[in-house]
Amino acid sequence: MIDRNFYLENLTAFDELIGSDRTTAEKVIYKVYCILQRDKIWLYNVAAPEELTDEDEDLLIDVENELALLDETYNFRFQEFHELVMENMANEQDSWTLDEDDEFGYDEWDLEDLDDEDDDEDDSEQKHFI
Incomplete structure (x- = not known):
């Protein structure tokens, strides 16, 4: 308006x-x-x-x-x-300057590292609750 x-x-x-x-x-x-x-x-x-x-x-x-x-x-x-x-x-x-493949500026190596970190967190959470 x-x-x-x-x-x-x-x-x-x-x-x-x-x-x-x-x-x-x-x-x-x-x-x-x-x-x-x-x-x-x-x-x-x-x-x-x-x-x-x-x-x-x-x-x-x-x-x-x-x-x-x-x-x-x-x-x-x-x-x-x-x-x-x-x-x-x-x-x-x-x-x-963003990476052409990713709108957030992460390259494939960064994304793999993030995936690995997520996997590690998931494993530790599961061990804690077992």
């Missing part, structure tokens, strides 16, 4: 802060930008058809247009921020 109040409250806070405290205003507007990206993914890729409303879609379009205008006015460079986030996510994903 999209929280209309979140956008209204934070855009209002931004308007009040931009003249007196640009650093805090930037934090607020980047938070709005990030939540907007999350909500767009939810709306277009995750939400079930019965969860979709025209009001939600209209709200996200309005917020996106408002952010584009603010970006032009204050040079927040949202596109550069988005590209940097995507690049960092790709780098992190590349660093997760």
